[in-house]
Amino acid sequence: MNTAQNNGHALRWALVAPALGWTLLFFVLPFIAMGLSSLTAHEGGGFTLSNYSQFFTNASYWQAMVNSLQVTAIVTVVSVLLAYPFAWILAEMVPVRWQRLALMLAVLPFWTSYVVRSYSWLLVLAQNGVVNRALTGSGLISEPLQLANTRLATTIGFVHFFVMLLTLTIFANLKQLSPSYRRAAADLGAGPVRTFLHVVLPLTLPGIMVGAFLTFVLCIGDYITPQILGGNNELVMPQLVMMQIGRRGDFPLASALSIILMVVVTAAYLACARWLKIERT
Amino acid sequence: MRAFTRIAAWCYALAVYGFIFLPVVVLVLFSLQSTSFPIPPFTGPSLRWYQAVLSDTRLTSALVNSLLVASISSAAAVTLGFLSAWGFARFHLPGSALLRGLITLPLTVSYLIIGMGLLVLFNSASVPKSLLAAGIGHVVINLPLCFAIIYSQMGDHQINIERAARDLGAPEWKVLLLITVPVMAPAIFAAFFLSMTFSWDEFVISFLLTRFDTTLPVEIWNLLRSGLNPKTNAVGSLVFAVSIVLVVFFELTLLRRKPA
Numbered sequence: 001m002n003t004a005q006n007n008g009h010a011l012r013w014a015l016v017a018p019a020l021g022w023t024l025l026f027f028v029l030p031f032i033a034m035g036l037s038s039l040t041a042h043e044g045g046g047f048t049l050s051n052y053s054q055f056f057t058n059a060s061y062w063q064a065m066v067n068s069l070q071v072t073a074i075v076t077v078v079s080v081l082l083a084y085p086f087a088w089i090l091a092e093m094v095p096v097r098w099q100r101l102a103l104m105l106a107v108l109p110f111w112t113s114y115v116v117r118s119y120s121w122l123l124v125l126a127q128n129g130v131v132n133r134a135l136t137g138s139g140l141i142s143e144p145l146q147l148a149n150t151r152l153a154t155t156i157g158f159v160h161f162f163v164m165l166l167t168l169t170i171f172a173n174l175k176q177l178s179p180s181y182r183r184a185a186a187d188l189g190a191g192p193v194r195t196f197l198h199v200v201l202p203l204t205l206p207g208i209m210v211g212a213f214l215t216f217v218l219c220i221g222d223y224i225t226p227q228i229l230g231g232n233n234e235l236v237m238p239q240l241v242m243m244q245i246g247r248r249g250d251f252p253l254a255s256a257l258s259i260i261l262m263v264v265v266t267a268a269y270l271a272c273a274r275w276l277k278i279e280r281t
Numbered sequence: 282m283r284a285f286t287r288i289a290a291w292c293y294a295l296a297v298y299g300f301i302f303l304p305v306v307v308l309v310l311f312s313l314q315s316t317s318f319p320i321p322p323f324t325g326p327s328l329r330w331y332q333a334v335l336s337d338t339r340l341t342s343a344l345v346n347s348l349l350v351a352s353i354s355s356a357a358a359v360t361l362g363f364l365s366a367w368g369f370a371r372f373h374l375p376g377s378a379l380l381r382g383l384i385t386l387p388l389t390v391s392y393l394i395i396g397m398g399l400l401v402l403f404n405s406a407s408v409p410k411s412l413l414a415a416g417i418g419h420v421v422i423n424l425p426l427c428f429a430i431i432y433s434q435m436g437d438h439q440i441n442i443e444r445a446a447r448d449l450g451a452p453e454w455k456v457l458l459l460i461t462v463p464v465m466a467p468a469i470f471a472a473f474f475l476s477m478t479f480s481w482d483e484f485v486i487s488f489l490l491t492r493f494d495t496t497l498p499v500e501i502w503n504l505l506r507s508g509l510n511p512k513t514n515a516v517g518s519l520v521f522a523v524s525i526v527l528v529v530f531f532e533l534t535l536l537r538r539k540p541a
Contacts, residue, residue, distance in 0.1 A: 027395065104532070
């Protein structure tokens with residue numbers, strides 16, 4: 001009996017040990033390495049806090065964080081505002097038997113490669129791309145607009161991706177809503193607008209917040225879209241991090257900037273978690 | 282008035298569909314013309330650039346690399362995820378909630394930071410950049426996902442089947458292979474499929490951790506340096522086609538038969 005129990009113990013840990021070990025070795029340890037690196041001087045080694053203090057004193061680093069937060073905030077708000085009515089139409093106005101297909105179509109470009117999707121927007125927005133050709137061809141403008149390599153392009157690329165993501169989450173949310181809430185509101189004399197504003201919207205708000213938070217996290221940490229569509233004009237944090245590694249091989253500064261970025265995301269998470277909890281009670 | 286709002290709603294939906302499909306349509310359309318710039322006016326159709334992609338050994342070997350990294354790292358992530366999910370679901374372990382939290386923690390960190398951490402670690406340990414390093418990173422990002430999916434599907438009703446097998450004298454490894462794995466097959470397959478798609482599309486970790494031999498997204502990234510290039514259109518369209526086939530296959534096989 002005793003040996004059997006011991007075997008059981010050994011087995012239990014043998015099952016979970018590989019996954020735990022992997023996480024410790026290739027997730028926690030790299031993190032510690034990054035933390036240590038961020039506290040060493042790039043030239044000559046030795047302990048220093050200058051990698052962190054640079055962020056606060058160098059205006060261009062600070063500006064990258066401001067740019068990141070601005071782009072992310074705009075993208076999150078615009079994506080939610082575009083996706084919510086769209087998801088609502090799919091959930092409420094499309095006949096049930098077509099809904100699955102309609103939703104699948106709405107997120108189909110989700111499955112293109114992420115790099116390729118940003119490049120596709122470059123095709124659309126380029127100096128001689130589709131949009132400019134259409135605008136000059138129809139005589140609306142005489143000179144092509146500078147659309148690519150701007151913050152607008154980055155925003156459009158991001159919104160495209162997150163509208164699809166949010167449509168999925170909001171659609172699921174709306175479908176989970178029991179129709180009896182709406183019937184009750186109608187029985188009590190509320191019209192469709194009031195029912196929506198006072199019943200449907202508040203009930204789907206926690207789901208929207210989860211989607212918005214996901215958008216925030218993925219958007220602020222993304223390097224691809226701003227690099228391809230925004231160019232090097234108004235750098236965001238991930239671009240700044242990659243620049244330290246690429247051009248200068250400055251791992252300590254890149255580590256410090258990564259950690260700062262992570263602290264901001266964690267702060268957003270805590271704020272969000274708190275807000276959601278209040279919502280639920 | 283009602284009719285008006287209906288029409289407005291449909292117009293809105295169409296506009297959003299248009300927005301969602303615009304870049305993809307442009308991508309595929311201009312991959313089909315033979316001129317050296319993928320820009321209007323459309324003069325096609327031609328398969329010239331698809332030929333160029335398929336005869337480009339850098340792209341084809343990157344494609345093979347991507348498939349290898351995706352399938353091997355996903356298999357590793359599913360195996361680790363499944364074993365740990367089984368361990369946590371079936372046995373009482375001290376500090377279980379904390380340890381489960383640890384395993385799912387990488388989900389909350391962006392790929393860039395996970396890649397950066399591994400780069401710093403490997404750099405200080407003088408581990409050279411390679412596909413293996415990128416594969417290790419892909420297991421890090423997919424393991425929490427596999428664990429979460431499989432753990433959430435380990436219901437109580439399966440315990441009874443496992444118990445029955447043990448009562449009938451099956452050793453633990455036999456219970457695992459002959460009972461648990463087949464019963465959990467849909468969740469295991471879903472976890473594997475999702476890992477495959479994430480690894481297949483993952484860019485930043487591969488970009489940081491590979492050098493000469495690299496994966497397809499990184500090779501496509503290298504193509505972007507030449508600006509607008511119809512070859513990029515062609516390879517992008519091919520990747521899209523492969524993904525669509527996979528998604529439709531997934532939709533038809535796995536989602537059709539709802540687990541009881």
